[in-house]
Amino acid sequence: MNAKTVPPDTLGYKMHSSTDGPEKILSSASAREDKRVDFLRILFEGAIAGGAAGVVVETALYPIDTIKTRLQAVHGGGKIILKGLYSGLAGNLAGVLPASAIFIGVYEPTKQKLLKTFPENLSALAHLAAGAIGGAASSIVRVPTEVVKQRMQTGQFSSAPDAVRLIVAKEGFKGLYAGYGSFLLRDLPFDAIQFCIYEQLRIGYKLAAQRDLNDPENAIIGAFAGVITGAITTPLDVIKTRLMVQGSAHQYKGVFNCVKTIIREEGTPALLKGMGPRVLWIGIGGSIFFGVLERTKQMLAQRRPMAQSTNSIKLD
Structure with a gap:
C-alpha cells in the first residue's frame, strides 16, 4: 500500500x-x-492563621504561663512571686508569631499530603505525624523564644534584648537552645497528640452532626484536646523548664540526670509541679487557639473566590 x-x-x-x-x-x-x-496557598493561609492564633493565645494567657513557670522552677518549698506576670511578653510575641506561623504553615500541607497518602482508617496517624513534623520545624524559633521567656519569667533578666545578649555572652549561642532535647521530648508528642485528638474529635462530631462545626464547638473541642494533652505531658514540661532556666550553673547534666535529681531531692510529685496552671492555661489556650485558627481559615477561604473572580474579570 x-x-x-x-x-x-x-x-x-x-x-x-x-x-x-x-x-x-x-x-x-x-x-x-x-x-x-x-x-x-495552604502553606500561606496556614501561616497567617497560625500566627494570628498564637499571638492571641499568648497575649491573653501569659500571666498563667508565668505562674506555671515559676512553680516549676522553684526548688523544694520555695515561694513564688506574683509580680511582673507579663514580664517578657513583648519579646516572646516576637518569637511566637513566626513560630506559630511556621508550625501551622508546615502542618496544614503536610496533613493534606498524608491524608491523601494514608488509608482513611489511618487518618489519626496522618494527624500525629503532621503535628510532630510541624513541631520539629517550628522548634528552631520556639526554643530560643522559650528560653528567653522563661529566664525573664523567673526574674533573671529585665528585657528580651538583654537576655539574648547576656545568654550568648555567658553561655555562647548554644545557650539560646538550652534544653533543646527536653523541648523536643515534650513538644513533639504534645503537638502530635493535641492535634490528633482535636482533628479526630472534629471528624467524629461532623459525622454525628452531619454539618460543619461552629466557632463555640471548635473552641470546646480545642479546650478538651488541650486539657488532656497538657495533663499527660506535665512531667516533660517540668524537665524542660528546669533545663532551660538553670543557665550557666549546669545543675542538671541532661534529661535523665534532671529526672533523677528532681526525684532524689524533691520526690516524684515534683514532676507534676504546675499541673493546675498548665492544664488551665492549655485548656483555655486550646479553645482560643483552635477557635481563632478555624475562624481565620474560614475568613481566608471566603476571600479566595472573590480574588479568583477579580482575576478572571481582569483577564477578560
Missing part, C-alpha cells in the same frame, strides 16, 4: 495521535502547576 492509498481512518488515527501528545503534556503540566499553587 502506497502513501496515496492510505485509508481515511488510518490517516485520521495518525493525525489524532500526533496532536494527542502535546495536549496530554499541557494537561499534565497544568495539573502540576495547580498542585504547586494549591500547596503554596
